[in-house]
Amino acid sequence: MKETRVIKRLLYMYYNQQQCDVEFDFNDGQSVGAHIVILSASSSVFAAMFQSNLSETKTRKVTIVDAEIRVFKQFLIFLYTDNAPKMAEEGMARLLFELSDKYDVANLKHECVDMLLTQLNIGNVIDMLVWAHFHSIGILSEKAMKFLVKNFRKLCNRPQWEELLKCHPDLFLRATQQLADLLPESSDSE
Template identity: 35%
Template structure:
């Protein structure tokens, strides 16, 4: 290394992904990254050399009263010299985090030399909290959605829907029907309000047809509108149907919840689909996060074949925007 070149390193991150980029690396150095937040927890990466290079992922110490945290994640080291080349991969699944000073951290031993410029990438597949008293671990990424629901609806309305109390309109899904209430639907959706106020067929027939939604997805959609009793697993199962209905019937808070959820689990296997969803339903934050994931984090190189197919088939306006971002990023390198 040129003696005038100092080692530089910086962490970039999304909701589940952290990339620690190191330039002008000196193989004798011990480095520690700045803290980065995944979920509600702070983490650091440490790189040092013993017989081999060792990478440690270190969680911040927390009070002893904290619920146990269970992590699933994968790590990758990517050389940036002469193009991008993966030097090492590793992963852990459902391992409990030890916060104590003496506890064993997540440690990877590299059996390959490191180049002058490289990235250490950690992608969290899931983080779960488990009650010390037992019970099923719960993903930390489900908690924000649950809280949002509670803030948006009144729990007592749930019985109106589930027990069909004094219903005055019928929602016809593709494979079934559900009784509902104009007085609940109208305040939550300007589209429903317009249907029931003006002389439209929905007002005359006391029915709303949603032929592009299954009865299960329709139940989840109405459960969100009425109360806070939609399970997070049901939300994930029907998330795209819920987004489509939220957009169609102008339920803004549900649309926001879907966008936030789609941002949280962007990955190489879904980023191009998410990008098209963002464009289709006018989700600007999701679009920005997808482009950032592809360009800033270099994931476009991991899905080159799929990206080429995307360029050929996707909307021209969207493709042009993505390509412009790529060109701008490469000019800045």
């Protein structure tokens, strides 16, 4: 109960931008403030950034060029509360994963992977497989591959299947090898 009250007070300070001691500036001219102590406690990257001789330490301004403010705000909310309320929105878990990877926030990375595992479907499985492979997310890559193989008949005529062959032949090869494992053994007498 006491922890909940503390979190609510910290979140209140964030939402109302009270006593913020760092400002994140975005390409679209927007900005959002935060509290260095919260960021440093949650991320080794932020801790190092604000304890060094980097310009961010002196200016208390950080320019964010690789994330939209709506995603970064969810990231900050997670750092304050251990919860990202909009994580289930389309594409949000992937974007939050990338931020959590960049800023070394392991618990958010795990939550994003858990969310992505629940979001696998026919429409996104190939894209998810490629993305998981690129980010070396073994469990997501493995589940996506199993899902792809299980639903091969529904996927093989989609443009994404052809794109997988052209752009990611290593993943295409793994998929066809797993498909081959499902075929019945042929006899040598034929």
